[in-house]
Amino acid sequence: MDYYGGPVARKQLDIGSSDTPCTTRNGQPYCPTAKNSEIVIQGYLTRAGLDYRVMGGGAGTSQKYWCQAMIPYGAKVIEPVGGKWRAAYNNEAGRNALKMYIDALYKDKVVAFDHKHDAEAFGLGISAMFQREAWVVGYLEKEAPKLNYGVFPMPKGPGGWGTVGNTMGLALSKSSKVKKEALAFAKWMLDGPQSVFQYDYTGWQPFPTAYDYSSLYKKKPALKDFIEYSNKPGHTVYDYENMPAISEVHNRMAERIMAAFKRADLKDNAQGIAKVVSEAAEETNRILADHGMLGK
Secondary structure (H helix, E strand, O other): OEEEEOHHHHHHHOOOOOOOOOEEEOOEEEOOOOOOOOEEEOOOEEOEEEEOOOOOOHHHHHHHHHHHHHHHHOOOOEEEEOOEEEEOOOOHHHHHHHHHHHHHHHOOOOOOOOOOOHHHHHHHOOEEEEEOOOHHHHHHHHHOOOOOEEEEOOOOEOOEOEEEOOOOOOOOOOOOOOHHHHHHHHHHHOOHHHHHHHHHHHOOOOOOOOOOOHHHHHHOOOHHHHHHHHHOOOOEEEOOOOOOOHHHHHHHHHHHHHHHHOOHHHOOOHHHHHHHHHHHHHHHHHHHHHOOOEOO
């Protein structure tokens, strides 16, 4: 989800009139942020309009890039072919995704490298919007309790609408001597009261979405949208492929796109962007081949 801050931002983004203010303009994913990275919303926020994830840990950077740019254009990291896999972003959709970030940095200038980023920047009022998970709600309650903010889903685009989940669960060891008790504990952990407690305490969405979380929403109303949009028609929650190579695939792709983000020469440089995307996809395929998982 994307976070937005302040009543002025709410008015500018027209929150409430549509599912997401980040939608399409001329067929392209678009968020209505001002184009000046120094003064974004006059009298309220400065420096960053939409704080794109342009640096940081590899897995997190690739995930945000996947949600913010690849999904709206219809680009996939990998796709199945003949029982195996291959890179699926060396195409127009993949090139448009990278161009979206390059334009944000060097043309529209809604984000830069030389200001604070992430939850800290949002809490301090340095960014008007940024993309993060539900745990930020608890962080802001502690670090910026007076901040007026809300959340909305990722941008819609000509290729899709959705976000990326990172599904985790409780596992039962095959060699366990207490399987009955362990299974009972796992079921108890997923029961209503425990799901509500975990969501409140950790800030990570529980897998069961049909329980009554209304008591929690009264304390932390922003958490409601994280649950409701996971079930909204037309909005897809994608997940990582369950394979040994997947972590390396995403981390290596992140290294390449983060290097590309620092290249001002890629502005209005379709050939340069195409070369970056092609070389990244080649490495993705090499990783898959190393694991015996490359499809032709």
